[in-house]
Amino acid sequence: MEFLLAKYNYWFYILIMMVGFYAMISKNNLVKKMIGVSIFQAAIILFYVSIGAKRGATIPIIEHGHDAVHHIDPTAYINPLPHVLMLTAIVVSVSTLGVALALISKIYAKYGTIEEDEINEQLTDV
Amino acid sequence: MSNLQAPILLVTIPLLAAFFAALGGMLHRKISFPIALIAIILSFHQSIIVLLKVVNDGVINYRIGGWMPPFGIEYVVDHLNAMVLVVITFVSLISIIYSKLIVERELPDKIPQFYTLYLLLTTGLLGITITGDAFNLYVLLEISALATYALLALGKDRALISTFNYLILGTIGASLYLLGVGHLYIATGSLNMADLFRILPSLSGNSAVMVGFILIIVGVWIKMAFFPAHGWLPNAYTYAPSSSICLIAPLMTKVSVYIMIRIMFSVFSAEFTFANIAWQTAVVWCSVIAIIGGSLQALAQRDFRKMLTFLVVAEVGYMVGGVWLANEIGISGAILHILNDALMTLCLFLVAGILIFKTQRHQLMDFRGMFRKMPVTMGAFIIGALSMIGVPPTCGFFSKWYLIQGAIEAGRWEFMAALIFSSLVNAVLFFRIIEIGHFQHETDSHDHAEEKISEAPAIMLIPLVVVAIALVVIGLYTNDIVTNVIQHAVPVL
Numbered sequence: 001m002e003f004l005l006a007k008y009n010y011w012f013y014i015l016i017m018m019v020g021f022y023a024m025i026s027k028n029n030l031v032k033k034m035i036g037v038s039i040f041q042a043a044i045i046l047f048y049v050s051i052g053a054k055r056g057a058t059i060p061i062i063e064h065g066h067d068a069v070h071h072i073d074p075t076a077y078i079n080p081l082p083h084v085l086m087l088t089a090i091v092v093s094v095s096t097l098g099v100a101l102a103l104i105s106k107i108y109a110k111y112g113t114i115e116e117d118e119i120n121e122q123l124t125d126v
Numbered sequence: 127m128s129n130l131q132a133p134i135l136l137v138t139i140p141l142l143a144a145f146f147a148a149l150g151g152m153l154h155r156k157i158s159f160p161i162a163l164i165a166i167i168l169s170f171h172q173s174i175i176v177l178l179k180v181v182n183d184g185v186i187n188y189r190i191g192g193w194m195p196p197f198g199i200e201y202v203v204d205h206l207n208a209m210v211l212v213v214i215t216f217v218s219l220i221s222i223i224y225s226k227l228i229v230e231r232e233l234p235d236k237i238p239q240f241y242t243l244y245l246l247l248t249t250g251l252l253g254i255t256i257t258g259d260a261f262n263l264y265v266l267l268e269i270s271a272l273a274t275y276a277l278l279a280l281g282k283d284r285a286l287i288s289t290f291n292y293l294i295l296g297t298i299g300a301s302l303y304l305l306g307v308g309h310l311y312i313a314t315g316s317l318n319m320a321d322l323f324r325i326l327p328s329l330s331g332n333s334a335v336m337v338g339f340i341l342i343i344v345g346v347w348i349k350m351a352f353f354p355a356h357g358w359l360p361n362a363y364t365y366a367p368s369s370s371i372c373l374i375a376p377l378m379t380k381v382s383v384y385i386m387i388r389i390m391f392s393v394f395s396a397e398f399t400f401a402n403i404a405w406q407t408a409v410v411w412c413s414v415i416a417i418i419g420g421s422l423q424a425l426a427q428r429d430f431r432k433m434l435t436f437l438v439v440a441e442v443g444y445m446v447g448g449v450w451l452a453n454e455i456g457i458s459g460a461i462l463h464i465l466n467d468a469l470m471t472l473c474l475f476l477v478a479g480i481l482i483f484k485t486q487r488h489q490l491m492d493f494r495g496m497f498r499k500m501p502v503t504m505g506a507f508i509i510g511a512l513s514m515i516g517v518p519p520t521c522g523f524f525s526k527w528y529l530i531q532g533a534i535e536a537g538r539w540e541f542m543a544a545l546i547f548s549s550l551v552n553a554v555l556f557f558r559i560i561e562i563g564h565f566q567h568e569t570d571s572h573d574h575a576e577e578k579i580s581e582a583p584a585i586m587l588i589p590l591v592v593v594a595i596a597l598v599v600i601g602l603y604t605n606d607i608v609t610n611v612i613q614h615a616v617p618v619l
Contacts, residue, residue: 024294037297044305051312082311085261089304092268099275100293106279107286119287 009050017043030107030114034100041093045086052082130179133188133201136172136211137252140165144245151238158241159226165245166222169252170215173208180208181610187258195258196318202258206461206615209607210255210384213468214377218248221372224476224589228369228483233280240280240369247273247373251381260307260393261317263385264300267349271296274378277370278362288361295348295358302345309338310393322393330402339403342389350382351439352446353416360423360435368479371431375438376472380464383445387461390449396617400452409450410541416443417544421551430488431478433555434471437514440548441467447541448529456532457616458608463525465607466513469597470522473510476590477503480582493563499579502587504563506594511556513597516549521601 004011020043023036060077104114111119143165150157180186180203188201203211222244229240250270257263275296279289311317313334314325329335351359363375390399400406420440427433445467448460480503481496482488497504513522526545533542581587600607 024298030290033294037294040298041301044301044308047305048308051308082308085317088261088265092265095272096268096293096297099272100290103275103279103286103290103293107290110286123284123287 013043013047028116030104048082048086052079132172132175139169140245140249144242148242155237158238162241166219170219173211173215177208196316196321200258201256205611207255214251220589225369243273258319278366281365281367283365285365292358292362299345299348302341306338306341309334319393346386350379356439363435364432372475376468380468391617413443413447414544417548421548451532451536453535459528466521466525470513473593477507494566496563500581506590509594515552519601524604
């Protein structure tokens with residue numbers, strides 16, 4: 001129990017990731033598959049964001065930092081780097097979703113459906 | 127610290143040109159091609175400068191914006207990626223000239239968009255290769271992947287569905303890579319590759335580092351279509367438009383192999399990879415299956431393009447297997463094969479593109495009578511085929527020779543057997559086509575339209591001939607390439 005609670009953020013990200021993975025593999029509808037991919041990516045983003053957090057720490061803006069050079073206690077501030085990285089990762093994830101939705105709308109225009117089994121049926125008929 | 131600007135120009139020229147190609151395309155659609163061409167020529171020139179500099183003076187470290195690593199992003203060019211950079215810009219240059227007419231015919235109303243995506247893909251690949259930062263690599267990996275999805279989806283038939291499947295798998299691969307980098311970041315607090323390389327040995331046995339390595343390598347394997355994650359590649363590449371496949375097929379898998387080598391030896395160490403992870407047996411067996419399975423599947427195809435895609439799967443097996451033989455000769459062979467295979471694949475896809483351009487078809491039977499109608503194209507095809515089989519003096523022989531020597535040294539007879547088996551299958555494959563082209567002529571049932579097929583226009587032939595000559599020239603100068611470039615890229619084991 002101690003083991004579960006101490007690292008609960010990791011357990012949650014794995015849980016969310018598996019939800020996304022499940023949707024990606026088992027859903028028949030292409031949009032739902034893509035939502036699965038987004039959940040999968042969101043889980044990784046949460047993982048990164050959570051590793052920057054520290055108990056009792058505040059946002060990383062140094063008070064009176066412009067006045068003089070003084071000692072900075074790193075445990076008083078959360079680590080901003082993972083958050084900054086994730087801004088980029090969010091952009092990547094959004095653009096992936098955008099490209100995928102564009103593809104899906106093309107698929108719909110061509111096959112008249114976005115259910116994978118119905119598309120496969122049409123493909124095998126030809 | 128020299129103030130050589132070539133490393134950054136190499137990447138930013140195509141990036142900026144992508145913007146101008148899109149903007150200029152709004153004014154007139156014919157403007158995009160010259161912009162793209164000039165950008166790639168300049169980028170090629172810069173990559174040559176970088177390669178010469180590295181060969182003469184050693185590793186280049188370029189600090190973007192003057193920020194000191196590990197805080198800033200650093201571009202690091204050593205012998206390995208200097209070579210890969212030249213390969214990327216060369217392939218990009220060849221196929222942009224070659225595909226001008228194809229684009230005008232295949233995508234007449236999307237010319238500016240095509241060149242924008244083409245430049246972005248080149249930028250992404252160059253950035254992946256040159257960067258010394260693990261997270262920066264992820265971003266550029268996704269830039270090139272997104273451009274690839276858009277380019278592949280322009281194709282016909284099943285292109286949309288197979289691209290969608292590729293998108294899902296490609297995203298999983300890149301996400302696993304990102305997750306792995308996160309694990310390394312937790313353990314080390316750094317994203318700079320050189321910094322990671324320095325810190326990681328003190329953490330051997332740390333399970334987060336192990337999991338990070340596994341996630342990154344598995345992610346990269348999905349991206350490069352290594353067995354058993356190769357399923358997406360044949361369909362995605364078969365239905366792609368021939369204008370973009372000449373850029374994508376030779377480069378995407380090769381750059382992924384480069385990432386794998388970089389992660390194994392420059393982020394982690396050879397010692398960590400081969401002693402702590404110790405997957406050599408399993409990975410070499412997987413590549414044996416990739417080589418044999420890919421070759422057999424290729425043999426079963428009647429479609430020339432689809433046959434080539436299965437050969438790409440087999441060639442990925444060559445390179446991954448060669449690296450995981452865990453000896454210097456095997457790794458040299460794998461690195462040399464990145465160069466050779468990029469050009470061989472390019473040569474064969476260029477031939478396929480000409481065939482489609484001229485006949486609108488790409489079945490093996492469409493080669494009937496082609497030696498008479500297109501002697502130059504088929505001459506280049508024979509050189510590409512001989513290189514794929516591994517006949518000296520074409521370059522394919524030399525990398526295969528290194529790989530076989532590496533297999534013998536490692537005592538991995540199954541890998542050696544797979545290489546020889548694949549050579550034999552390739553010989554059957556290509557001689558079958560040569561036979562069709564030489565000895566079978568159309569029966570009378572065909573209409574006369576086909577008789578008019580003649581040699582392709584010069585703008586397509588010249589790039590093809592250049593690549594065919596390069597295959598032989600690289601073969602003849604293999605020794606120089608190995609002593610000047612590849613020897614320095616191989617880690618000391």
